[in-house]
Amino acid sequence: MKTFLLVASLLFASPLAAETINVADHGIVPGKDVTYEVNRLVESVRGRDEITLVFPKGQYDFHPENAIEAYRAVANHDNGLKRMAFPLFDCQNLTIDGSGSTFMFHGRLIPFTIERCQNTKIMNLTIDWVRSFHAELTVVESDPSGKTFVVETDIEKYPYTIKGGEVLFQRYGQDDPIGSNMVFDPETRSPIYDTKRYSINGAQARVTALGEKRFRFDKGVKNSPPVGSVLVVYGVHPTSRLCHAIQITNSKDLSIENVTIHDAGGMGLIVERTENITLDQLVVTSNDERIVATRADATHFIGCKGKIQIENCLFEHMLDDGVNVHGAYVKVERYLGDREFLCEISHFQQWGLTFAEPGDRVALLSRETILPFVEATVQSVKVLNSHRFVMKLDAVPEELPEGPLSVENLTWYPDLVMRNNIIRENRARGVLVTTKGKVLIEDNYFSSQMHGILIEGDNNKWYESGAVGDVTIRHNVFHNVGFEGGAKYPLLAAPLLTSGQRMGEGQYHRNIRFVDNTIESFNGLIVQAKSVSGLVIENNEVKFSPDYPAGDSFPAIDLNYCDDVSIRGNQVDGFGRKLDVKVSADTTNVIMEANPGFQTE
């Protein structure tokens, strides 16, 4: 009998194990710090299958004092000891269902850390912090001629001290100087037009206290921002990106559904080395009391594979990009012989990244042209430290080319589908994407301060790899894109080269279709492309928008070193002038027809 029961329980292990747990049964209730209890509950379900943790609707508070902690490298953030509310490690078929609850954080504490999990879902909850990682200062007096201005703030929300002319903001045990800053317009809840004009030199800024919640900027002011505008200040590296909202690494089949993120001392979501992730109704936005949401990108994906699917999402009021999908260019420091390469991670915010594992395909490339010359399979990786590792390949060319080399991981490039999303009113770009996978961006609304969609790739500044090979951008609305001012395009596709780098033979990007989009534009800009082979710009409609100062100093379409380009059937409305198409002498095979309202320069 005993034997039979044992066999039966083994046979039915999976369905029997499925369980829905009401967290209230584990002492997790509103009105107290639940971190310890949540840590314990999460630990108790580790290794179990088919578990759903249900939080009855309410506000749950999380404090850092008793939270589980680990040293963590987090891509595009500042590495360090992180305390964690939900340390989800090695979970299978786990669902966290907030039932519409708010998870309120009271310190430097990471809401969700998801590592080596499979089929895990976070749903129906809102993440916020009692105190933000930035400060919002309303301009109440402005003296443009004297280059001074006075700000007022809420000292409960944004406590500060002034000492020796320096203002320091208290954020969870940390005194942050002004650092990065940007002026927002409370009318549009966006960065103010041409905001760079007003940027404060944080190192030179000097202030004078005027009562308990006002102070005057006396030095470091380029132009005084207008009365009523809001100066947002958000600190300096390496203390300004310590606390993201959700980190996912080394996982598979993840899903985030109906989740709102109001704040984070970093990104809303950072995903590393993960296969298949779906975001549905993920909302990143400020709460009613603030203009600004997250300190950095809404979502960011590095070295993923499978499919990234982003649908029905709203990303607004971030201090950085909406979506960024890319790989990493890593330096080859030295060839050690015997097929071993000593490699160094190129960007300090990628230190600690898992670049490759045995079985991955990688490409070696010239650091000068960033064009690959050979592919191989990784046999072993020995991590030396957060900067360096030794990678052994299955084969290398008999002779390696002269000059410095880099390496990129070909296995870990995902497909990307973005559909029915809104990205707007944020600093920086809507989407950055550099992946060799298939990219479909359709039926979205973009209204970003810099470029709408940036397809870059650089072995230079951020070392974000991934020359694209198949990108379709269609049926999207681009509304007032580029209100930073200058040459900001709905689509910019061009690798970023250093002065020491040069275009190699053949284009870097391939096959980009920008079709059937609606562009509501004050500046008349559409596409800028460099080093793209197979570029289709067809059937787009460009309508004049009077919302920002009209610009006419840049070409609407600007092509450099491209090949196989089709510009066809694009419409223009309301500009009262022809839009310019500029094609460089080294661009080849361009078909241009049926584009009323356009002219070639």
Next chain:
Amino acid sequence: MKTFLLVASLLFASPLAAETINVADHGIVPGKDVTYEVNRLVESVRGRDEITLVFPKGQYDFHPENAIEAYRAVANHDNGLKRMAFPLFDCQNLTIDGSGSTFMFHGRLIPFTIERCQNTKIMNLTIDWVRSFHAELTVVESDPSGKTFVVETDIEKYPYTIKGGEVLFQRYGQDDPIGSNMVFDPETRSPIYDTKRYSINGAQARVTALGEKRFRFDKGVKNSPPVGSVLVVYGVHPTSRLCHAIQITNSKDLSIENVTIHDAGGMGLIVERTENITLDQLVVTSNDERIVATRADATHFIGCKGKIQIENCLFEHMLDDGVNVHGAYVKVERYLGDREFLCEISHFQQWGLTFAEPGDRVALLSRETILPFVEATVQSVKVLNSHRFVMKLDAVPEELPEGPLSVENLTWYPDLVMRNNIIRENRARGVLVTTKGKVLIEDNYFSSQMHGILIEGDNNKWYESGAVGDVTIRHNVFHNVGFEGGAKYPLLAAPLLTSGQRMGEGQYHRNIRFVDNTIESFNGLIVQAKSVSGLVIENNEVKFSPDYPAGDSFPAIDLNYCDDVSIRGNQVDGFGRKLDVKVSADTTNVIMEANPGFQTE
């Protein structure tokens, strides 16, 4: 046959496996960075038994770029990512024999990290850094009335920049401000007499450059130090104790023999939770080019057991104590019920310490009197983060006393034997010891700037636990102890209480014998004791030394709240006055006889 061979190799596994490896056979040779090769070799012998790594005599260079790295908590240091030259984890019967070699370090790189090792020996080598973690500035002009002075330094050895009146020293990628500082006397190679007089206020200090290797201190000067003296500056926490020389944790039967340490950005040796360690001919001293050796203690032991044996060692020129042996007082934050205590590590430089493991005996004590009230056995420990853990005991009293509680680990207190050592010419104390084990300190030479031997115990500042129960200090020479000035004694035994703490019922320390010592003294001080029961001060000889200004403002023997004291047969020579013995009204059972040259106050 095969079977036979297998059985034979199993039978003889241990002796057969013993092996002496010449590191030169693994590419480890003088004249290049050998870190990578040493890391690899160390890894390859992990798990093997009876291995000796022999370095043929020479200078071996270690750079940090390719070194293995891990986040490490290091007691009494600044925790963080540490790169390691010898990451010795889980080794059995391993010997590293340097054959008299010098291991020269070129960056922030920990020479030896020894964890979970048994019977491991480090011998016959010298550890040094090409560039020190402090700077030595020679005073070349001094204007006492103007409170300014000019220093000159070697900009190769101590590179610096001056900006906005602040001087910053470049140390391995780090810009260190003045921070902690102390004036040394190049004649004595010791801190100058009454050095506190000259201490610089690092935060207020302002300097003016005078050519490429000189600068003048204009502000932050209390008293200008004399021309020819050397101002040593050594930075601020948390960037000034990042790089100790040797860390040993969770190990057993360790031995360090004939090893010299010339420098460290921290302690020479820090030992945590280790059973039995022998130091024989460990030398901590400056090299010929510097006055100062390590940034902190020569040796430091926290939460050890078994026996600490220190013989034939020389510790000099450190910027902190010679030897410190103690446990930790940890706060009880809250009783959670069910025999579980939420505990918090009290001192920030103990964050991450392994305080206890299942099976350890602990004592709960009043945080007010620091006297224990109950002992129990640890059943489980759940570490929450580097500050806090939950400890479950096998039993607790039905009622816990009112007021805040602390806990100390009774299992992890070692015996200490110190014999034939010299500790001198350093900042701070010779020896600190608070352990419940048996302590024998004999035939040593002490000449320290503060107390010679400090038996303290505090639940207050450093949270160093361990009321002593059996200490013998005999046949030692105390030479010019206390040249900091003030009431600095060859022996001070007294718990350090906060204003909120009070003496409980009964004494804190017990059974201290200070006998047959020779005290060559400019100030005539011998012993100060508070809350000691069983104190024997017998047959000591006190001779006048003219080396520093004679002091007569403090009692030679000063007793407070002591019991069962014997002061007998002590001799005095050359002071030209009687030495005072002061006994407080609450001291009981004092026998005082045959002490010519002493008088009771």
